[in-house]
Amino acid sequence: xxxxxxxLFSGSTGNxxxxxxxxxxxxxxxxxxxxxxxxxxxxxxxxxxxxxxxLITHEHIDHIQGVGVLARKGLKIYANEATWQAMLLxxxxxxxxxxxxxxxxxxxxxxxxxxxxxxxxISHDAADPVGFVIQGGRRRIALITDTGHLPPAVEEExxxxxxxxxxxxxxxxxxxxxxxxxxxxxxxxxGNKGHLSNDAAAQILPRYAAAGTTHIVLAHxxxxxxxxxxxxxxxxxxxxxxxxxLGRQLxxxxxxPHRVGEIWGV
Numbered sequence: 001x002x003x004x005x006x007x008l009f010s011g012s013t014g015n016x017x018x019x020x021x022x023x024x025x026x027x028x029x030x031x032x033x034x035x036x037x038x039x040x041x042x043x044x045x046x047x048x049x050x051x052x053x054x055l056i057t058h059e060h061i062d063h064i065q066g067v068g069v070l071a072r073k074g075l076k077i078y079a080n081e082a083t084w085q086a087m088l089l090x091x092x093x094x095x096x097x098x099x100x101x102x103x104x105x106x107x108x109x110x111x112x113x114x115x116x117x118x119x120x121x122i123s124h125d126a127a128d129p130v131g132f133v134i135q136g137g138r139r140r141i142a143l144i145t146d147t148g149h150l151p152p153a154v155e156e157e158x159x160x161x162x163x164x165x166x167x168x169x170x171x172x173x174x175x176x177x178x179x180x181x182x183x184x185x186x187x188x189x190x191g192n193k194g195h196l197s198n199d200a201a202a203q204i205l206p207r208y209a210a211a212g213t214t215h216i217v218l219a220h221x222x223x224x225x226x227x228x229x230x231x232x233x234x235x236x237x238x239x240x241x242x243x244x245x246l247g248r249q250l251x252x253x254x255x256x257p258h259r260v261g262e263i264w265g266v
Contacts, residue, residue, distance in 0.1 A: 002137035005163050005264045008040035010145070010219045011257030015063050017143065017165065018044055021136025024113030025050045028132060028143055029057055030066035034073065037066050043260045052113050053078050053102070058126035058146060059086035068093035071100035078102045078112070080119065082128035106130055120154045122147035125193040133158055139266045141165070145220045148194040150204055159211040162266040165255070166204065168218040168235065169195035170225040178225055195220065198231050202238035209244045215264050219255045228254050 008016045014031035018041065025046055030037060038048055054070060056079035057063055064087055071077050072095065079087065081103050087093055104110055106128055109118040116135035121128070124146045131144040131154060142158035144150065145167040158164070175186055175197075189195050196204075205216060218231050232254060236246060246252050255261045 002139035003134070003141055003162065003266050005141050005165075005217075006044050007165065007217060007219060007255035007261040008037065008044070009257055009259070010255035010261070011221055011223060012062055013223070013257050014065060015145070015220065016040065016066075018046065019115075019134050019141060020046070021134075021139070022114040024052050024115050024136075026052055026112060026115065026134070027054045028134075029063040030054050030070055030077075031061070031063040032066055034066045034069040037070070040260050044263055048073060048075065051075055055079075055117065055119075055132055056083055056087070057131065057143075058124060058129035059083050059090060060126060060146070061090075061092060063146075064093065068096060071096045074100070076100055076102050078104055078117075080104055080106050080128050080130065083126070083130075086127040118157070120144075120157055121151065122154060123149055123151060123193050124195075125188065131158075133161065139163075143219075147196060148192040149196070149200070155204070155207070159208060159213075161208070161213055163215040163217070163264055164205075164208050164213050165217040165219050166201050167196040167220045168198050168201040168226070168231040169220050170197050170222045171227075171230045171234075172197050172199060174230075175222075175225040180224070189225075195222075198226065198234040201231075202234045205235055205239055206242035206244060209239060209242065209250050213250065215251045215253070215266065217253045217255055217261065217264070221255070221257070223257060228256075
């Protein structure tokens with residue numbers, strides 16, 4: 001296997017993923033306490049000492065909660081300039097050692113050990129949010145969450161990735177019927193800089209299957225406006241409607257808010 005991937009946890013309460021190739025281990029986002037991340041890593045047979053760097057998608061707290069502590073433990077934190085400025089101005093991270101700060105340019109690929117990293121601009125209400133393509137050898141992982149739509153340039157860049165982690169945040173009917181959410185919040189979630197719904201994600205997935213993606217992970221499910229069954233069934237129905245045979249041609253999996261997901265290898 002060239003690449004190993006596992007969503008350690010994903011959802012509105014926190015997001016963190018693990019990827020590894022050629023003895024290089026990284027995290028994508030650190031949206032939980034350092035102790036929570038350490039405990040999740042132990043479940044996949046890894047530790048913080050093995051982490052070569054932490055890639056940050058954007059500055060919302062469910063993606064950066066553990067950044068400060070991890071930086072003070074000596075880990076390198078990778079983010080674009082606008083995201084760094086937003087994180088530092090938030091005052092939520094505490095002191096960040098200067099040596100732990102690494103700045104990348106959005107749309108500019110860089111190396112992290114033997115991994116190739118390409119940050120891609122997505123559409124979310126953050127300073128400069130990105131998704132990532134992680135490449136190890138001939139294999140690629142595409143991670144696209146927290147986006148109101150899939151920009152055509154991002155789709156073009158990520159089609160054919162072996163593993164796709166795609167947001168399937170909410171069921172539109174459940175969100176619209178949620179009496180606890182004010183109208184403004186609903187509009188934000190449904191907007192162009194909000195989150196992908198189950199239906200929106202399901203419409204995207206067949207194009208990736210047709211381009212050769214063999215593993216898809218549904219991510220960032222809302223605990224109030226979605227269920228794993230709704231997200232999975234909506235995606236599975238769309239794929240089946242395009243002639244994709246789950247379990248043979250393509251593996252469809254889930255990420256979870258409070259437990260480690262399945263380990264995927266390609």
